[in-house]
Amino acid sequence: MYNELYETVPDLRKIMTDAAVRDVNIGNQVKMLSRYVSLNETFLEIGAGDCKLSLAMAAHAGRCIAVEVSSALLPKGDLPTNFSVVMSKGTDIPVDSESVDLVFSDQLMEHLHPQDAAEQLKQIFKCLKPGGRYICVTPNRISGPHDVSGYFDAIATGMHMKEYTYGELKELFCGVGFSKVRVLLARRNVILGSVPVYLFSLLERAVLFPPDLFRNKILDFPLIRLLLGVKIIAIKLPK
Secondary structure (H helix, E strand, O other): OHHHHHHHOOOHHHHHOOHHHHHHHHHHHHHHHHHHOOOOOEEEEEOOOOOHHHHHHOOOOOEEEEEEOOOOOOOOOOOOOOEEEEEOOOOOOOOOOOOEEEEEEEOOHHHOOHHHHHHHHHHHHHHEEEEEEEEEEEOEHHHOOOOHHHHOOOOOOOOOOOOEOHHHHHHHHHHHOOOEEEEEEEEOOEEEEEEEHHHHHHHHHHHHOOOHHHHHHHHOOHHHHHHOOEEEEEEOOOO
């Protein structure tokens, strides 16, 4: 499906995101992620697209792996020797068990069927070393829908198969074996710290409590929308 999409609309990436803005976003992501990986460790990005982030991370990690379902946007030419691409069927992470220190995905989980998302999460847990981390960035259901269905529906029914709350994600992550799940507090991807998920679950409940008219007004506040942007860090603790 994604191969056909990119072949039909070759300039899709340019249409969706201004190149200069995307470069700034990638720079901010590198600042965030480089805190969690070192030059003797392995970084893996799921849903890497054109791999610009993974290539940028090659300067901060000993090994960088980009996982993709489509070859349409993959880079060509001279590439860093510590960078590689592996193709996935969508839920599998085709690398060795306990071989990765940091896994990252951005705007990916919402595109998977819930059953596939759970299976992919199992594969992520499996590939992480003990003590390894998974940072997941995904839209929050409370402030959505965040796909085209936001113009005509109350829940995601377009390219987003399911959008999640903090509470739902914690339950899902803990269900596959992650022992520690926290919310990353970040401003422009600069990490300010992390807090327990239950604090943000309380925020979600507070936003959901008022009638729809007042809830929409609450969601108009930039700070509320910022706080509801999901950045989860899950840690695979040693046995």
